[in-house]
Amino acid sequence: MKRIILPVLLAGALAASTGCAHKSGNAAVADIATPDTSTVVHPEWARNAVIYEVNIRQYTPEGTFAAFQNHIPRLRELGVDILWLMPVHPISQVNRKGTLGSYYAVADYKAVNPEFGTLDDFRALVGAVHEAGMKIILDWVPNHTGCDNAWVSEHPERYARNDEGAMFGPYDWTDVYKLDYSKADTREAMIDALSFWLTDAGIDGYRCDVASEVPTSLWDEARPRLQEAAGRPIFMLAESSAPDLLLHAFDMDYNWPMKDLFSEIAATAGQYSFVAPGQESPREFKRRHAADIDSLLEYQCHVYPVGGIMMNMTSNHDLNSWEGTEFRRLGNLAPAFAVLSYTLPGMPLIYTGQETGMDRALEFFEKDSAPVWEPRNEYFDFYRRLNALKHSRAELAAGMKKINYRTYSTGSENLLLFTRTLGDAATIVGMNLGASEETLHTTADDAPNLTGAVDYATGEAVDALPSTLAPGQYFIYTVN
Numbered sequence: 001m002k003r004i005i006l007p008v009l010l011a012g013a014l015a016a017s018t019g020c021a022h023k024s025g026n027a028a029v030a031d032i033a034t035p036d037t038s039t040v041v042h043p044e045w046a047r048n049a050v051i052y053e054v055n056i057r058q059y060t061p062e063g064t065f066a067a068f069q070n071h072i073p074r075l076r077e078l079g080v081d082i083l084w085l086m087p088v089h090p091i092s093q094v095n096r097k098g099t100l101g102s103y104y105a106v107a108d109y110k111a112v113n114p115e116f117g118t119l120d121d122f123r124a125l126v127g128a129v130h131e132a133g134m135k136i137i138l139d140w141v142p143n144h145t146g147c148d149n150a151w152v153s154e155h156p157e158r159y160a161r162n163d164e165g166a167m168f169g170p171y172d173w174t175d176v177y178k179l180d181y182s183k184a185d186t187r188e189a190m191i192d193a194l195s196f197w198l199t200d201a202g203i204d205g206y207r208c209d210v211a212s213e214v215p216t217s218l219w220d221e222a223r224p225r226l227q228e229a230a231g232r233p234i235f236m237l238a239e240s241s242a243p244d245l246l247l248h249a250f251d252m253d254y255n256w257p258m259k260d261l262f263s264e265i266a267a268t269a270g271q272y273s274f275v276a277p278g279q280e281s282p283r284e285f286k287r288r289h290a291a292d293i294d295s296l297l298e299y300q301c302h303v304y305p306v307g308g309i310m311m312n313m314t315s316n317h318d319l320n321s322w323e324g325t326e327f328r329r330l331g332n333l334a335p336a337f338a339v340l341s342y343t344l345p346g347m348p349l350i351y352t353g354q355e356t357g358m359d360r361a362l363e364f365f366e367k368d369s370a371p372v373w374e375p376r377n378e379y380f381d382f383y384r385r386l387n388a389l390k391h392s393r394a395e396l397a398a399g400m401k402k403i404n405y406r407t408y409s410t411g412s413e414n415l416l417l418f419t420r421t422l423g424d425a426a427t428i429v430g431m432n433l434g435a436s437e438e439t440l441h442t443t444a445d446d447a448p449n450l451t452g453a454v455d456y457a458t459g460e461a462v463d464a465l466p467s468t469l470a471p472g473q474y475f476i477y478t479v480n
Contacts, residue, residue, distance in 0.1 A: 036247055036305045036306070037305060037306040037307060037401075038246050038247055038248075038305040038306060038307040038308045038399075039247065039248050040223070040236075040246065040247075040248065040249070040250065040251055040307070040308075041233075042233075042235075042251050042307075042309070042398075042399045043135075043204075043233035043234070043235055043251075044233075045081065045135060045233070046081075046082070046235050046251060046252075046309075046347070046398065046399075047397040047398055047399065048390055048391050048393075048394070048396060048397050048398070049081035049082050049135075049347060049390075049398075050079065050080045050081050050082070050342075050347070050348055050349075050350065050387050050390055050391075051080070051081070051082040051083075051084055051237075051311065051347055051348070051349050051350070052075060052078075052080035052082065052083055052084065052349070052350045052351075052352075053084045053086065053316055053317060053349060053350070053351045053352060054068065054083055054084065054085045054086065054352060055086050055317060055351075055352040055362060056068055056085060056086065056088065056116055057086075057100070057103075057115070057116075057367065057368075058352065058362045058363070058367070058368045058369075058370065058371075059071070059352060059370060059371075060370050061369075061370050063115060063116065063367060064115075064116050064117045064121070065088075065112075065116050065117040065121040065122055065124070065125045066117055066121055066124075066125075068125065069124070069125050069128050071373070072128050072129060072132050072134075073132070074373065075132075075134070076132045076133065076134065077384070078350075078355055078380065078383060078384050078387060079383075079384050079387030079388055079391065080134065080350060080387065081134055081135065082134065082135045082136070082137060082204070082235065083129055083134055083135070083136045083137070084136075084137050084138075084139065084207050084237070085136065085137070085138055085139060086103050086139045086317060087103040087104060087106060087138070087139045087140070087141055087209075088112050088113055088116055088122060088138065088139075089103075089106045089107065089108060089109060089111060089112065089113060089141075090106070090107040090108045090111050090112070090113050090114065091103065091105055091106070091107060091113060091146065092105045092106070092107040092145075092146025092147050092148045092149060092175065092176075093107075093148055094146070094147035094148040094175075095147045095174055095175040095176075096175060097174075097175050097365045098363075098364070098365025098366050099365065099366050099367075100115070100365055100366055100367060101146075101175065101365060102175055102364065102365060103139070104141050104144075104173075104176070104209060105145075105146035105147070105175040105176050106141050106145050106146050106149060107145075107146045107148060107149050107150075108149065108150065109145075109149075109190075109193035109196075110193060110196050119201070122201060123201050123202070126201055126202050126203060127202070130202070135204040135205075135235065136203050136204055137203060137204055137205040137206055137207055137235060137237065138197055138203050138205075138206055138207070139206075139207045139209065140194065140206045140207065140208050140209065141209045142179070142190055142208055142209065142211070142214050142218075143170070143178060143179065143209065143210050143213040143214050144169060144170065144173065144176035144177055144178045144179055145176060145177060145179065146175065146176060146177075147167075147169075147175060147176065147177055149177075151189070152167070152177060155185070155189070157180075157183060157185065158179055158180060158183060158185060158186040158189065159177050159178065159179055159180055160177075160178040160179060160180040161180075170213070179214075181214060181215050181218055187218055187221070190218070190222075191221070191222050191225055191226070194206065194222060194226055195225070195226060195229040198226060198229050198230040198234065199229055199230070204232075204233075204234055204235055205234040205235035205236050205237070205251075206234075206236055206237065207237040207238075207239065208236065208237065208238055208239060208250075209239050210239055210240070211238035211239055211240045211242070211245055211250070211253075212238070212240035212241075212242040212245060216242075216244050216245060216249070219236075219238075219245060219248075219249035219250065220247075220248045220249050222249065223236065223248060223249040223250075235251050235252075236249060236250045236251050236252075237250065237251065237252045237253070237311065238250040238252070238253040238254070239253075239254055240253050240254060241253055241254055241255065241256045241257055243303050243304045243305060243308070246304060246305045246308030246309075247305050247308075250308075251308075251309055251399070252308070252309035252310065252311050252346075252347060252398075253308070253309075253310060253311065254310070254311050254313075255310040255311055255312050255313070255346060257296060257300070258293075258296060258310070258312060258344070259312075259313055259314075259319070261288055261292060261293065261296055262314065262329075262330060262337045262340075263285060263329050263330070264285040264286055264287070264288035264292075265288045265289060265290065265292070265293075265333070265433050266329060266330045266331055266333050266337070266433075267282070267284075267285040268285070268287045268288055268289060268435075269331075269333060269414075269433060269434050269435040269471065270331075270435050271330060271331025271332060271333050271435075272285065272328075272329055272330070272331065273328050273331060274323065274324030274325075274328035274329050276323075276324075289413040289414055289433070289434070290412075290413065290414050290415055290416040290431070290432075290433040290434070291413040291414075291416070293340075293344075293416060294407050294416075297344070297345070297405065301403060306401055307399050307400070307401050308399065309346055309347055309398040309399045310345070310346040310347075311346060311347050311348075311349050312340070312341035312342075312344055312346045312347065312348050312349065313341060313348070313349040313351075314326040314329075314330060314334060314337050314338050314341055314354075315349075315351040315354055316349060316351050317351060317352075317362075317364075319351075320351060320353075320361055320362055321361050321362055321363075321364045322361075322364075324361070325358070325359050325360065325361065326338075326354070327359045328359075332471060332472040333433055333471070333472045335382065335472065335474070336431045336432075336433060336472050336473075336474045337433075338382070338383075338386065339386065339429065339431065339474050339476065340416075340429075340431075342386045342389060342390050342396070343389075343396060343420060343427060343429045343476070344405070345398070345400070345403075345404075345405055345420075346398055347398045348386070348390065350383060352371065353371035354379070354383070355379055355380050355383045355384075356371050356372055356373060356377060356379055356380065357377060357378070357379035358371045358372075385456075389427075389456060389476065389478075393420075393425070393427050393478065394422050394425060395420045395421055395422035395425050395426060395427055396420055396427060397422075404420050404421050404422055405418060405419075405420055406418060406419050406421070408442060408446055408447060408448065409441075409442065409443070409446050410430075410440055410441060410442065411439065411440065411441025411442075412434070412438045412439070412440075412441070413434075414432060414433055414434025414435075414438055415430070415431070415432055415433075415434070415438050415440055415469065416429075416430065416431050416433060417429070417430040417440070417442070417448070417465075418430075419448050424479070424480075425478075425479060425480055426448070426449075426478070426479040427476065427477070427478055427479075428448045428450070428453065428475075428476070428477040428478070428479070429474065429475070429476055429477075430465065430466070430469065430474065430475050431469065431472075431473065431474035431475070432469035432470060432471055432472065432473050432474075433472075434471055435471055436471060437468055437469065437470050437471065438468065438469055439467065439468050440465055440466060440467060440468065440469060442465060447465065448465075448477075449479070450462060450463055450464065450465070450477065450479075451479070452479050452480065453477040453478070453479050454477065454478050454479070454480075455475065455476075455477055456476040456477065456478050457475070457476065462477055
């Protein structure tokens with residue numbers, strides 16, 4: 001679903017106010033200074049995982065479960081762990097957008113889109129994903145249904161009404177009707193439908209569309225019931241940037257503010273080139289720099305529950321179709337921002353086609369041509385190496401109870417230098433997010449310890465930081 005525009009939660013004044021995210025200083029690790037701790041028990045398989053969003057309709061020329069299933073070995077080779085499938089349900093005909101409609105206008109919560117295959121085909125896909133050692137979660141649309149969903153005629157009391165007493169779609173979503181969660185029956189019906197796919201199809205959890213548009217109390221009630229129904233660890237992703245959702249219900253939410261900050265930094269460096277339809281030039285952004293990443297992390301660790309996970313990204317289906325590819329938004333800084341999505345606290349996302357370097361928007365309401373999957377290219381190798389890094393470094397695990405991020409003075413607002421540590425192990429990351437070559441200035445008492453450090457790109461030992469960094473240049477060093 002086209003997302004709601006959320007404010008960028010940026011508070012630069014907090015950067016040096018507490019020990020939450022260190023800017024120099026002697027202490028390398030500190031307790032996260034947040035008022036609450038998440039009660040959600042994350043599956044262990046999610047700790048160092050990479051999530052991959054699958055657009056079934058556009059993935060192959062056939063656009064079916066069976067055709068996509070042939071790509072599972074390739075995705076296993078790429079090194080992804082959790083497959084998130086965009087909604088697989090039948091799409092409503094009434095008020096349909098385009099020829100094929102929006103995935104997010106659900107006609108039946110307990111059926112699959114016949115364009116994709118049958119329920120048995122879907123079960124076979126789930127089995128193949130599990131056999132390959134991966135997990136699979138479904139995109140779920142709880143806030144609204146399609147305009148001809150059976151509930152519209154059979155249970156009209158489940159829907160919200162406008163001032164005229166009519167069903168309505170929020171925002172400009174004219175192909176859906178909003179549900180009313182003040183009704184106990186609506187809640188029970190939704191939890192029942194969610195339970196169905198866990199028990200009948202064996203999926204591993206959900207990505208929940210516009211999750212903050214639904215009362216948090218529903219999610220707090222649903223999580224333990226879904227966990228009990230599944231009888232195994234499940235994973236819940238909220239399309240939201242709302243800390244309260246991570247307290248008792250969701251493992252992870254969207255790091256929309258960090259995505260927005262990436263775009264602002266890229267625009268400041270002259271790299272943002274996406275022009276929205278109907279516009280004559282790229283949008284204007286606030287001037288931001290690499291140093292603002294520390295400020296945002298500082299803010300987030302004050303307002304998010306201890307142990308909650310945020311999903312970092314440089315693309316997803318909404319960004320690709322409506323806001324431009326990572327190349328249009330981030331320019332020559334795109335690889336560096338991808339590295340950040342893997343090395344900052346949280347879990348990284350790859351969207352359909354990113355691993356091929358696909359630089360175009362996929363159609364949203366029509367059948368589109370498939371991305372070119374072969375041969376393996378430099379983008380595939382780039383993400384495969386980042387996935388291996390995420391898997392192999394315990395200090396990069398998501399959902400830690402203590403902050404393990406430390407940043408260092410660099411002498412430039414365009415340079416970022418930080419470490420993620422766990423015991424004696426460390427990942428050291430540096431990069432230039434500016435528009436020109438920069439000199440990296442550190443001091444003896446405010447620099448990463450490079451004893452035993454190895455360049456992740458070359459495998460060679462390193463004993464000094466680079467003296468200069470070109471625009472978009474980055475490095476990753478590891479210490480065991």
